[in-house]
Amino acid sequence: MSAAKLHDELLTLLLAGHEATTNAIAWALYWIHRTPTVLENLQSELKNEGGNLTPIALTQLPYLTAVCNETLRISSVAFLSFPREVAAPMALMDHPLEPGTRVYACIDLKHRRPDLYPEPEQFRPERFLDRKYSMSESLPFGGGVRRCIGDVLAQFEMKLIVAQILSHYCLTLANQMPETPKRRGVNVAPASGVKMIVQSPAER
Template sequence: LLQELDSLGENLDLNAILRLPYLSAVCSETLRLYPVVMLALNRLVKSPLEIMGYELNPGTLVIPCIYLTHHREDLYPQSKQFKPERFLERQFTSSEYLPFGGGNRRCIGMAFALFEMKVVLATVLSRWQMELADSKPVQPARKGALLGPGGGVQMRVKGRHQQNQGVRETSFV
């Protein structure tokens, strides 16, 4: 990701940031592992329906689970591992990857959220070398209708990112 960001030079152009394939893959993989919303909107079956071998009768309430879908081993081998490359190797359908919901009920803020995520990540990583302050695994926690990192994610600035030259080893106090 740092190599891709370094290819932009010192002046970050917003249009160039939005077109970076590995940055997009990192954002997609992050939203796959930690979707902001765990459940999609409820659906009521109106006519007989079969989903993955299950027969659903009219009147059945269906609540799609985004979190569980994103952790299906048949769709995402080694689903607990952070592997952005999976989004470079394959296009997932709207029923396999749905961090913003799907169909005509997809989140209206999707484009802005992705734009903001990419710009913030590119800006911070192109300037600073960061590390986790704590090595404990991040566990998702329910916060009302949304999911977020339980207890937050504490980061430490290690130094300034030197473009195309690696990172200084000194830490800021």
């Protein structure tokens, strides 16, 4: 790529995806603090293994990774994939599709299939420790050759920020009302913004 093209791609990664990553982090903090056992397990991992790790090694911690994967499953920041346009007559699961038809994958419905994710409404990071899901089963960033170009960077940022927040602050949800998703452009965000009370460890 030319220098100008590389510059444009980097700006896309850093700027265009920041809102989706921010929403994912908000959802992660919400689910972690709605599920006490998850908070305890994650804090234990960060305390016992994360203290002296480099940022890259920190983001490879298994339970932290599982928590972030489960967050992206249960609270997809995008409900639909980018569309694919049918180029030639075809059938999809016995449904005839004509050229020009746009087809979308519903990420949220895929992530709530009980045959893939037993008890799909439960926040259970352990499912990502017990099983490795294929790219057609777990697709928070879409799939195929048009999978989101920023997926690796977004996951790195998400894990690093969640780990740093939980390592340096004690948080509690400002209220226990269930959080609901709200469409904001192409992204899906927590409707109330996940309000939390923040304390340093010394204040507790």
